[in-house]
Amino acid sequence: MLSLLLLLYWTFTKIGLFTLGGGYAMIPLMEAEIINRYGWLTAPEFLDILAIAEMTPGPVAINTASFVGFRVAGIAGSALATLGVVTPSLVILLLLGRFLQQLIRNPHATLFLKGLHPAVIALICLAVFSLGQEALTDLTTALIAAVFLAVNLMRKLSPFLIIGLGALLGLLFFPY
């Protein structure tokens, strides 16, 4: 149990450390570690947790960490996973606080960061690809994803509305 808790903490510390740009940028790494590496969740379960994270207040990374931690090891797991996500931010900002201004103005750091951004975009596209294969199981789900994406690109809708409509369509068209 103790080693599982430590593993949770360490995994979410890694996820916090390699999250850049916030929000959905941490999904690829979560997918790689939580689904593919440790099998703590299946891909559909992961998508369900993202939906819950989106519908509850607070940063998505915190919500997801709390949920996965609870699922794997109860309240203690939840607390350690959440602390894990927080740790890199705290350590970096507290220890480097004063130097960060200069550090991010350093030309090499700027170039490195400029290369990281395309990598993050590439990874999110990959996550769309792999999670899409799990979520789009038939024509109905493929249509839901396609229509929502098209509409959202034309006119940005609230995630609440999109998830709510998805739930409604699910109730209507689920192959009971």
Added chain:
Amino acid sequence: MHQATTAQEETRARVSLLSIFWVFLKIGAFTFGGGYAMLPIIQREIVERNQWTDFKTFSTFLVITQSVPGTLALNCSIQIGLHLRGLPGALLATLGVILPPFAIILLIAAFFLPVYQGNVYVQAVFYGIRPAIVALIASAAVSLGRQLLSGRASIVLAAALFLIALLCNLHPIAVMLAGGLAGLVLFRKEAP
């Protein structure tokens, strides 16, 4: 100039640890949608409503928030706490932001997980929500791409990394390091 500094110093000394915790607790409890949705709300609470910092200071926090690893809302809150009351301020701001989502998720997990697997209507709901989430992630990829990819070189780099990662099944951390190193080489000429 000198007067302005003293005025700000005074505000800084006046902010109690309890009020830091309370304001960030509210932010954690009432803001939805993570990072980019939360930052404007933090700004409203900190700069406009409570006037704990001026906009100029806040915007330097924003730059650092987006340049260092970690959750955006958290990075921003930690810096504000640190600025106002040092280490205890930073820790209380962090605690405030994470406590409400943590508690709410625990409640949901405890009540929701038992009905999650067996109930056919819950399954029907998630059958429809899953493709909706995929659509949300795909739109995030597009809007983040518009925001972060500037110039042909970074678009080509994103496409190349996508293909390499897909074909070689690379770990995300390897892809990020590869991107950063490629950035050092590719964008060197553009640098001033």
